[in-house]
Amino acid sequence: MTRPNVVLIHCHDLGTYLGCYGRSVDTPNIDRLAEEGVRFDRHFVTAPQCSPSRSSLFTGRHPHQNGMLGLAHGDWEIHPDERLLPELLGEAGYETHLFGLQHVTEYPGRLGYDERHAETPLTESAQPAVHETARAQNVAERVSSVLENGEYEPPFFASVGFFELHRVEEDGGFGFEADRYDAPDPDEVDPLEFLPDEPGIRADIAGLEGMLGALDDGVGTILSALEAAGVDDETLVVFTTEHGLAMPRAKGCCFDPGIEAALLMRYPDRLEAGRVVDDLVSNVDVFSTLLAFADAPSPDDGRIAGRSFASLLDDDLGGTEYDPRDRIFAGMTWHDRYNPVRAIRTDRWKYVRNFWHLPEVYLTTDIYCSEAGKAVREDYYGRQRPYEELYDLEADPLERRNLLDGEATHGTERADVADSAPADETDHESVRDRLRDELLEWMHETNDPLLEGPVLPSDWEEIHLEMGDDRR
Structure with missing residues (x-):
């Protein structure tokens, strides 16, 4: 079997807020992925927060297994012995590229990428710079440039991380930069079924919809670049997010709006166009699934928590037989x-x-x-x-x-x-x-x-040393 290029596009705080998931929003480029590929209707993440959920995507293990019990810029780190997706794909012969945000570690060199494009260190002080370099427009243009100039060797893996739809600090609070993103009129948006219909909430919905337009445009730029480079038919494109909307009862909560997330996969001539998968799927399963598509070995130490669903999508993929989830x-x-x-x-x-x-x-x-x-x-x-x-x-x-x-x-x-x-x-x-x-x-x-018992903060020893307390 010919091994595909793999382009993994991921963003912040989206949930399933897309036209292809039944929302009254205009997301034609992302919806195109659903029309030309597979949409997963019951895909859930391991954590309703960024770094821990992403750690499962890139290790095939739950956050409390791989060490990511909090945020990467909050001093939490994946354990040093974890095997990460780009590292394993690189060992299997893939050229690996990182575009935009990753938010898994403060030490991106350990992720195993061959090329890291326009990267900014992930530290608290560098967050504003990270926000700018990881905006969808900036990231998509860089991906397009690499494809246009042939700065890659197939098969390649590209992790493409967009900042949108993350809130930013503005006017003494946190919002979605409605003016920057040309947000719609709050009176024109639909309310969220899990929140009351209040003016402040409508204003936030309008703001996130403005960001959503930029996110969709970024995806469109990448899809067009793959087509122009003549590699779209031989590329598996995966689109997902790490958790639900940055709204009450969603992000930070284990209600479905917090842990349900979009997952779309397109691989022309190999995956059935327009297919909808209703099986329960976790993002901890995506790791093994992508390794299966790439014909790359999965770690055989028995620690992987996820299960591949590749054979559910393609009968020709060997390896692990599909084992449907009931939870x-x-x-x-x-x-x-x-x-x-x-x-x-x-x-x-x-x-x-x-x-x-x-x-x-x-x-x-x-x-x-x-x-x-x-x-x-x-x-x-x-x-x-x-x-x-x-x-x-x-x-x-x-x-x-x-x-x-x-x-x-x-x-x-x-x-x-x-x-x-x-x-x-x-x-x-x-x-x-x-x-x-x-x-x-x-x-x-x-x-x-x-x-x-209670899990201590990652900087517990540092806190006690600063207090003059040498207890461990």
Whole structure:
């Protein structure tokens, strides 16, 4: 089998906010990928935050396995013995290129790329520069230039990271630079079904839609460049994101809007155009899947948590037989503060275990200081998150009613949404017990440090040394 070039396009904070996923937005270039390739309708990520989720994409392991328990610029790092996707593809004969953001490590040299294009160090002080060099227009033009000038050797792997749709600090808060991106009128956008229809939230939706237009244009530039270079038919293009929208009840939360993410794959003449895959898929599975397409060996040390779904897409791909999932796992540990959560999701049920006393809906700093955050946070002030949550996703797809406490969550009501989920005769405690056992079994199998107690911050020793405390 001829090995394809692989172009992995990824962005910030998108979820499934695309026309091809049923949103009333104009994303013709990304939608074209869905029309000409495969769209995954139930693709979930391992963490509703950037670096940990990306670490699963690039290692095939959960964040608590590979060490990425928080953000890369927050001093968390992938363990030194982890094998990363570009490194493995390089060993298999691929020329590897990094364009734009990566947000997996402060030491990009360890990622194993042959070429790193227009890269900026990933440090707190360098973040504004990272924002600019990783804008979709800048990154797409650099990719186009490399393709146009033939600055590559096939087969090649290109990781293409766009900054959009990440919030930025502006006017004392965090927004989406509506003026820069020519955002639509807030009155013209559709509200989000999981949030109240408030002016501040509409303003944020309009802003992110402005960014979305730039993101789609960037994808279009790359697709056109592949075609102009004559390599589009021999290139597997993958488009995805790391978690949901930077909005309340999405980013930073294990509700579906936080962990459900777009995943599109196009490989002309090999993947069926317009196919929709409804199987449960995790982004921890993409690692092994791409290695299978590249005919590159996967680490055989038994540590890989993901499972390849390549044979689901292409019968001619050998190796691991497709093993469909009946559940996915997600969670987070650190972001801008300690937020230890683990979750299991099946076709029908979602069980969430919270290991710390925090407000019912976690808001990262950028969301808390946003218009959307201001519009909803009073509804959650003073409400402690329950230790256990159970949602019936068939009866209650918006996850508004925790079946273990019987109260509907606040702040999510919409006039066109029923006040409560329909009741049934299910023994919810039995469902809870089963999912709790499965979650704990997975935590034991993956050596989750939460089983040993609170997880210390990555700079714990440094903090104590600064305080004159030599305790370890």
